[in-house]
Amino acid sequence: MPFQLEPLNVDNIHEHIFERYTQLVSLSDEVSQDLGIHQKTNIVHVDIEPPLHARNKREKLNCLESYNFIIEQSLSGLYSSSNGNSTTGYVLWSTTPAFIQWLLYDPNAYELRKGGSVKTIGTSIARSIPAMFSGKQSTGIVELGSGVSGILPVILGNHVDYYICTDQRGILNKMKHNIRENISQLNRRHCLSQSMGITSGEDREEPAGNAVNLEIMLLDWEKFQLKDGTCYPDLYFLAQKSSTVYIVAMDVIYNDFLIDPFLKTLSQIRDYFIQKKLQTHCLIGIHLRAEDMVANFLEKAVLQYRLPVNHVVDSFLESTRFSLYYI
Numbered sequence: 570m571p572f573q574l575e576p577l578n579v580d581n582i583h584e585h586i587f588e589r590y591t592q593l594v595s596l597s598d599e600v601s602q603d604l605g606i607h608q609k610t611n612i613v614h615v616d617i618e619p620p621l622h623a624r625n626k627r628e629k630l631n632c633l634e635s636y637n638f639i640i641e642q643s644l645s646g647l648y649s650s651s652n653g654n655s656t657t658g659y660v661l662w663s664t665t666p667a668f669i670q671w672l673l674y675d676p677n678a679y680e681l682r683k684g685g686s687v688k689t690i691g692t693s694i695a696r697s698i699p700a701m702f703s704g705k706q707s708t709g710i711v712e713l714g715s716g717v718s719g720i721l722p723v724i725l726g727n728h729v730d731y732y733i734c735t736d737q738r739g740i741l742n743k744m745k746h747n748i749r750e751n752i753s754q755l756n757r758r759h760c761l762s763q764s765m766g767i768t769s770g771e772d773r774e775e776p777a778g779n780a781v782n783l784e785i786m787l788l789d790w791e792k793f794q795l796k797d798g799t800c801y802p803d804l805y806f807l808a809q810k811s812s813t814v815y816i817v818a819m820d821v822i823y824n825d826f827l828i829d830p831f832l833k834t835l836s837q838i839r840d841y842f843i844q845k846k847l848q849t850h851c852l853i854g855i856h857l858r859a860e861d862m863v864a865n866f867l868e869k870a871v872l873q874y875r876l877p878v879n880h881v882v883d884s885f886l887e888s889t890r891f892s893l894y895y896i
């Protein structure tokens with residue numbers, strides 16, 4: 570069954586949080602209880618592969634898509650206190666691999682990959698979901714708080730026309746390094762990137778005419794001011810060239826102090842693309858740590874920022890320690 574959307578409002582946020590955390594208690598033997606650092610080593614191997622039961626079917630269809638990343642992260646950077654909150658970006662957090670595993674391989678996520686309609690809980694109305702992967706329509710992704718891993722840009726770069734990774738300054742060089750190290754796996758499209766100096770992919774085999782623009786951009790939520798896009802040419806070009814955009818953020822709600830700057834940034838970018846007439850949606854993955862903080866985030870998003878937040882209800886996601894929200 571495809572995932573469903575549960576619209577959140579002032580009346581049901583607390584019930585939603587209660588249910589989700591009660592589910593977590595019942596899963597306490599299966600889901601990890603740690604803070605969510607994917608692996609505590611400076612070199613991390615991450616395999617993103619179809620689950621075993623899906624593999625045979627996919628092999629028959631000859632469309633097996635799997636990825637093996639080697640990522641350099643910095644545990645000393647994570648624990649250093651010199652750079653405030655941005656230090657969390659020095660390592661990979663487990664929400665990202667869980668999200669991409671679901672998005673790529675789960676039959677219930679098909680409507681997100683390819684477009685379709687899904688049920689909205691509490692109403693009889695089916696909700697239309699624009700495809701995240703480009704097909705007839707050209708699509709782009711803006712990722713907020715990408716961190717150093719480069720997993721999402723490399724994988725999703727195979728499926729979209731535009732991908733913009735963003736984070737604070739201290740994170741960007743390591744992110745670029747990891748993207749370069751793993752870029753051979755972005756092999757379904759010709760990759761162009763001004764920020765990484767990639768102007769041609771002649772050394773690789775890509776389908777002709779099929780390209781992704783992959784850019785790395787400094788974007789600090791505490792300083793971000795978007796007036797008309799002229800200061801952010803990458804956002805401007807994405808808006809010119811795409812008809813659908815997804816703003817994606819994985820595990821960025823972990824500190825009360827960052828909730829307002831994050832929501833302000835998200836709202837500005839969302840409004841900008843809506844104004845430019847793009848189909849605009851956001852996917853926010855939250856690693857469930859402090860209950861109060863998740864409640865605070867959802868309340869602010871719904872009440873103060875007036876964002877149409879939906880909980881993504883799905884059997885796989887419910888078996889993990891993270892929740893996904895669709896705006």
Ligand SMILES: C[S@@+](CC[C@H](N)C(=O)[O-])C[C@H]1O[C@@H](n2cnc3c(N)ncnc32)[C@H](O)[C@@H]1O
Pocket residue numbers: 654655656657658659660661662663664665713714715716717718735736737740788789790791818819820821823827830
């Ligand atoms: C817990 S990490 C998650 C990183 C990555 N999304 C992942 O799943 O591995 C939180 C991310 O938010 C970023 N971040 C924190 N404060 C920020 C700010 N003020 N502006 C932009 N990014 C920020 C951090 O640098 C970090 O990359």
